[in-house]
Amino acid sequence: MERESNNALSDVLAQKGISRRNFLKFCTAMTGALALPSVYTPRIVKALEEAPKRTPVVWLEFQDCAGCSESFLRASRPTAGEVILDVLSVDYHETIMAASGHLAEEAKKMTTDAGGHLVIVEGAIPLAEDGLHCCIGGRTAIDILEEATAKAAAVIAVGSCATFGGVPKASPNPTNAVGVMELVKNVPVLNLSGCPVNVVNLTATVVHFLTFGALPAMDDLGRPLFAHGALIHDNCERRGHFDKGEFVTAWGDEGHRNGWCLYQMGCKGPIAYHNCPTVRWNDGLNWPVGGGHGCIACSEPDFWDRSVYEPVAIQEVAPPASFPPAQAEPEAMSSGSAATVGAVAGLVVGAVGAAAVVGRGGSEDQAEDQAES
Secondary structure, eight states: OOOOOOOOHHHHHHHTTOOHHHHHHHHHHHHHHTTOOGGGHHHHHHHHHSOSSOEEEEEEEOBSOSHHHHHHHTOOSSOTTTTHHHHEEEEEETTTOSOOHHHHHHHHHHHHHHOOOEEEEESBEEOGGGGTTSEETTEEHHHHHHHHHTTOSEEEEEHHHHHHOHHHHSTTOTTOEEOGGGTOOSSOEEEEOSSSOOHHHHHHHHHHHHHHSSOOOBOTTSOBHHHHSSBHHHHOTTHHHHHTTOBOOSTTSHHHHTTOBOGGGTOOGGGOBOOHHHHOBTTTTBOTTTTTOOOOOTTSTTGGGSOTTSOOOGGGTSOOTTSOOTTOOOOOOOHHHHHHHHHHHHHHHHHHHHHHHHHTTOOHHHHHHHHHO
């Protein structure tokens, strides 16, 4: 994937038949995906248009199924190839690059030796038996990752395997698989979990890096807050049914046909942090819960070891019954409470009257008489 000359992005897009209007719509969509105010859209436009050179990218695949690469290749409105790949230079990606064998490895080494590149990692890294369970070109994933990240500007781990170990790490984890952040300590690492990664979040992360020169704000698991800052449960279109106690209790029952809450069928939305309900999949068409299947919390650590159809404990996602309802009718006041309130009100009135006397120039004795009365 050879680098093209650094023409202005607007010229490159025009050559590809992409209108200025569509480019601005893309920048607006990125502003929304990053949860930024609309005033940042011009800054994103300027950053993409005035990028001095395309940022080199090395995309590594280890213990993975290539699902995240497939997700990346399905970017749209406009496609990753039409915009982001005209700003980035993907110098190495085993699945999509034309070169192979020694030529491919030489291309990667040229980029990693120069430094200042982005490293995108897909798949877990096995540590057992000195990493022999994943070798490329006669080298272990451990060695390749260390070399690629030594001079990198930042590392983006995509998918649950690269972020938290995913399927390879699932019990009994025979290869002792781990995520990227357990090995890379010398450069910033951002985790885009999910199985697979949502390409909108990857694109938004890259746009943020190009615009601000840094990775976006992250949670305690290294995930960007714009994508993983809220529970799926809080933005789910079925949340109203949860609040009303309307649950699907069997696949295909009346509640299922009417779009009721899937909590009792094992939906993990109440414990999963992801923007799936708002970003969705397939060009924003739908997402698992919208299609009638509960969330499996694939963006959370060790999700594969969690029982898919077992509901989480209700107290983890809803207030206890001892909390008063939000719209409860006020209770009638008892005689004892009324007497207490009346006494307090009398003290307040007396204090106010005393303050008024002093304020008009009266003596403190007159104020005490007013308060006592």
